[in-house]
Amino acid sequence: MEDISFDNILNAYAYKSDKDLKRSRFLFRTMGYPLFVPAATRITPLLIKCNVPAINKIVSNTIFKQFVGGETLEATAPLAKTLGKYDVKIVLDYGIEAKEGEDNFEQATEQFIKVIKYASAQPNIPFISVKVSAFASAELLKTLNEAPRLRSGVHDHEEEEAAWDRVSDRMYRICEAAAQAGIGVWVDAEESWLQDPVDRLLIEMMEEFNKEKAVVYNTIQLYRHDRLNFLQLSHKIAKERGFILGIKLVRGAYMDKERTRATQRGYPSPIQATKEDTDHDFDAAISYCINNLDSIAVIIASHNEASNLFATHLLQSRGLPNNHPRVHFSQLYGMSDNITFNLASAGYSVSKYLPFGPLKDVIPYLMRRAQENTSISGQTGRELSLIKREIDRRKKLS
Numbered sequence: 394m395e396d397i398s399f400d401n402i403l404n405a406y407a408y409k410s411d412k413d414l415k416r417s418r419f420l421f422r423t424m425g426y427p428l429f430v431p432a433a434t435r436i437t438p439l440l441i442k443c444n445v446p447a448i449n450k451i452v453s454n455t456i457f458k459q460f461v462g463g464e465t466l467e468a469t470a471p472l473a474k475t476l477g478k479y480d481v482k483i484v485l486d487y488g489i490e491a492k493e494g495e496d497n498f499e500q501a502t503e504q505f506i507k508v509i510k511y512a513s514a515q516p517n518i519p520f521i522s523v524k525v526s527a528f529a530s531a532e533l534l535k536t537l538n539e540a541p542r543l544r545s546g547v548h549d550h551e552e553e554e555a556a557w558d559r560v561s562d563r564m565y566r567i568c569e570a571a572a573q574a575g576i577g578v579w580v581d582a583e584e585s586w587l588q589d590p591v592d593r594l595l596i597e598m599m600e601e602f603n604k605e606k607a608v609v610y611n612t613i614q615l616y617r618h619d620r621l622n623f624l625q626l627s628h629k630i631a632k633e634r635g636f637i638l639g640i641k642l643v644r645g646a647y648m649d650k651e652r653t654r655a656t657q658r659g660y661p662s663p664i665q666a667t668k669e670d671t672d673h674d675f676d677a678a679i680s681y682c683i684n685n686l687d688s689i690a691v692i693i694a695s696h697n698e699a700s701n702l703f704a705t706h707l708l709q710s711r712g713l714p715n716n717h718p719r720v721h722f723s724q725l726y727g728m729s730d731n732i733t734f735n736l737a738s739a740g741y742s743v744s745k746y747l748p749f750g751p752l753k754d755v756i757p758y759l760m761r762r763a764q765e766n767t768s769i770s771g772q773t774g775r776e777l778s779l780i781k782r783e784i785d786r787r788k789k790l791s
């Protein structure tokens with residue numbers, strides 16, 4: 394059994410020009426300065442809001458280029474084509490800033506449907522990503538999240554029910570367009586206090602659209618200690634009702650926010666006690682999904698080398714092909730090329746999650762990426778050392 398190596402820098406950076414690599418090195422180095430990111434993530438959104446041209450230019454040429462596919466749908470095309478040459482697929486993520494109001498929700502829905510239609514006309518874009526908070530009010534999600542815990546156990550406010558019907562209808566239209574176009578829809582998981590109604594809605598959508606193959610995917614955040622159980626429960630429902638459970642496994646992006654809110658409001662934190670607990674449940678979820686591929690389609694969405702390796706070993710030990718149609722890997726564009734391109738070169742089905750949108754709309758996404766990449770000791774250090782090695786290797790050749 395030949396082991397995949399995430400150290401192969403020839404595969405990892407073949408698609409990058411020297412200039413791209415130097416920009417990445419500059420960026421990862423800068424994000425590693427301890428005081429830089431906290432200050433920059435506070436100031437940059439304000440400056441972008443004020444539309445300061447010099448700042449827009451700096452951000453566009455640095456972090457935006459590293460993590461975003463372009464300002465418009467069409468601007469992502471050259472990158473999609475380049476990645477396609479290396480068998481790396483694209484998941485289009487319309488980086489919309491959640492704006493409240495029914496008109497905005499309708500517009501967002503139409504945008505998602507437009508992205509689906511665009512993806513279906515491209516050779517290399519099998520999935521798109523959707524956030525329910527783009528077409529549902531956060532207040533409504535929060536209220537419905539609490540509803541089962543209300544004393545009566547029944548949620549019967551007419552206005553809210555009508556608003557929720559509209560949200561369900563929007564989700565339905567998106568899934569219907571995706572099913573017709575042959576595109577998969579990954580629904581992001583957001584904060585835990587918005588998630589219950591989304592989970593319930595997605596079970597309904599999967600029952601409707603995932604009969605023959607997975608069109609709709611829910612996201613499970615394994616940094617929550619209740620989610621392994623939730624995965625098993627969702628699977629039980631899928632088997633009872635005869636649909637394929639579409640699942641994207643992530644560790645989770647809102648840990649500090651979750652813990653802070655739980656402390657402030659005095660309820661038990663939904664987050665695992667330690668990183669090791671999260672890692673344990675993440676890998677247990679991978680095992681659970683790979684052991685049940687007759688009724689589960691899984692996306693392993695992670696930059697963690699050990700978890701990606703674990704999944705490849707599991708496929709091999711079960712005698713399953715690398716490109717199993719129900720197992721897909723994904724990393725964010727701008728991160729962990731060593732994982733993505735080495736998986737692709739070994740024949741696994743893998744993609745880059747590629748946001749696009751106007752600079753001001755993708756700023757929250759960019760700030761999350763900056764915060765995630767501050768620790769030089771972890772993944773960022775690894776990223777930086779591989780990029781430096783590739784720059785040195787090319788220098789020696791020239």
Ligand SMILES: Cc1cc2nc3c(=O)[nH]c(=O)nc-3n(C[C@H](O)[C@H](O)[C@H](O)COP(=O)(O)OP(=O)(O)OC[C@H]3O[C@@H](n4cnc5c(N)ncnc54)[C@H](O)[C@@H]3O)c2cc1C
Pocket residue numbers: 580581582583612614616643644645646647648664665666667668669671694695696697723724725746772
């Ligand atoms: C394709 C793709 C789609 C994604 N979609 C979503 C999404 O829909 N929703 C979402 O929330 N996130 C999403 N993410 C982000 C993801 O949740 C992680 O934040 C990110 O990928 C880092 O985790 P990791 O598995 O890559 O690796 P690692 O670097 O090994 O893990 C870091 C993660 O471990 C967890 N962690 C860290 N410290 C602790 C601790 N002390 N205790 C407990 N847990 C800890 C946190 O979740 C942290 O983000 C997505 C990521 C990818 C690649």
